[in-house]
Amino acid sequence: SAVISQKPSRDICQRGTSLTIQCQVDSQVTMMFWYRQQPGQSLTLIATANQGSEATYESGFVIDKFPISRPNLTFSTLTVSNMSPEDSSIYLCSGTGTGDYNEQFFGPGTRLTVL
Amino acid sequence: GQNIDQPTEMTATEGAIVQINCTYQTSGFNGLFWYQQHAGEAPTFLSYNVLDGLEEKGRFSSFLSRSKGYSYLLLKELQMKDSASYLCAVMDSNYQLIWGAGTKLIIKP
Numbered sequence: 001s002a003v004i005s006q007k008p009s010r011d012i013c014q015r016g017t018s019l020t021i022q023c024q025v026d027s028q029v030t031m032m033f034w035y036r037q038q039p040g041q042s043l044t045l046i047a048t049a050n051q052g053s054e055a056t057y058e059s060g061f062v063i064d065k066f067p068i069s070r071p072n073l074t075f076s077t078l079t080v081s082n083m084s085p086e087d088s089s090i091y092l093c094s095g096t097g098t099g100d101y102n103e104q105f106f107g108p109g110t111r112l113t114v115l
Numbered sequence: 116g117q118n119i120d121q122p123t124e125m126t127a128t129e130g131a132i133v134q135i136n137c138t139y140q141t142s143g144f145n146g147l148f149w150y151q152q153h154a155g156e157a158p159t160f161l162s163y164n165v166l167d168g169l170e171e172k173g174r175f176s177s178f179l180s181r182s183k184g185y186s187y188l189l190l191k192e193l194q195m196k197d198s199a200s201y202l203c204a205v206m207d208s209n210y211q212l213i214w215g216a217g218t219k220l221i222i223k224p
Contacts, residue, residue, distance in 0.1 A: 042202060042216040043158070092157060099160065103148055104212060106157035 002027040002098045004107035006091075012113045013083055020079045021110045023093030028073040030097030033104065034066070037090045046091075049076040083114045117141045119215035121203050126221045127193055135188045135201050135218045143208020149177050149188045150202040152217065158202055162188070190220075198222045 007022045023032065032049040047055040047068055055068035070076040080087050093107040119139045127133040139147070146165040150158035164170055164179035164186060176189040190197055203215040 040219075043214045045212075045214075101146065101148075101160075101163035101165075103160045103163060105160060108157050 002029060002095060002105065004093055004095060004105065006093055006107040006110050008110060009108065010111040010113075012115065014115055015084055017083055018079055018081045019083065019112060020077050021091055021093070023076045023078070023107055025074045025095050027098060029095035030073075031095065032070060032076045033094045033096075034068060034076070034078045035092040035094065037092060037109070039090075043092065046078070049078075080112065083112075085114045088112055088114045117205075117207065117213050119203055119205060119213055121201075121215045121218045123216070124219045124221065126223060127190075129193055129195060129222055129224050131193050132189065132191050133193060133220065135190075135203075135220065137186045137188070137203035137215055139184050139186070139203070139205045139213070139215075141205045141207045141213055144181060145206040145208065145210055147177075147179055147186050148204045148206070148212070149175075149186075150204065151199050152202060153199045161201075193222050195222050195224070 003026045005024045013019050034046040035043045036046055037043050045058050046061045047057040049055050049068050049070040051070045065081050067079045091110045094104040096102050096104050121137045148163050149161040151161050152158040162177040164177050167179055169176055169178045174191045179186045200217040200219050202217045204212045206212055
């Protein structure tokens with residue numbers, strides 16, 4: 001399956017600022033997703049990143065807070081806007097379309113701490 | 116609503132066998148996935164079941180019963196490196212993955 005990289009791997013940010021996380025896949029993928037994972041908990045889907053159009057957000061997540069871009073089939077960004085300490089989490093990018101079972105494969109994650 | 120249940124934590128001994136269960140209620144079914152996640156790392160794909168029965172892959176096997184909404188992951192000859200969280204996820208009728216909360220597996224020497 002393809003390999004996903006994320007930048008930054010971790011960051012510490014001040015309340016009220018914004019951070020953009022980049023996700024790069026080494027081959028074209030059909031779908032890309034953004035997740036949030038609190039320590040010791042499972043994955044919460046934020047949105048599906050659609051190539052060339054607006055992302056599809058899950059309940060509880062809005063574009064103004066988590067704008068997402070996907071300009072092509074190998075790259076996506078997630079911005080966490082106007083951050084608060086409650087946004088402290090691990091943010092994971094995933095993709096599908098290159099595995100035998102259409103399984104999702106994940107990037108290494110971005111550990112965000114908001115002070 | 117859609118729901119996936121798995122035990123929060125399990126403990127097993129090195130060299131032994133452990134079975135991690137997963138029950139699900141989803142709107143439609145297009146396959147069940149098991150992932151392994153070591154602390155501080157991203158989940159990695161372990162297995163996929165879409166038909167009833169057992170899929171074996173080395174020390175790991177996964178079983179599915181669609182009529183019972185039930186799956187298990189069987190780990191044999193446990194090694195210390197198997198200490199991790201194991202996530203069950205079901206693909207629903209919209210091809211969206213519904214994730215369980217994960218089972219933290221602790222291996223003791």
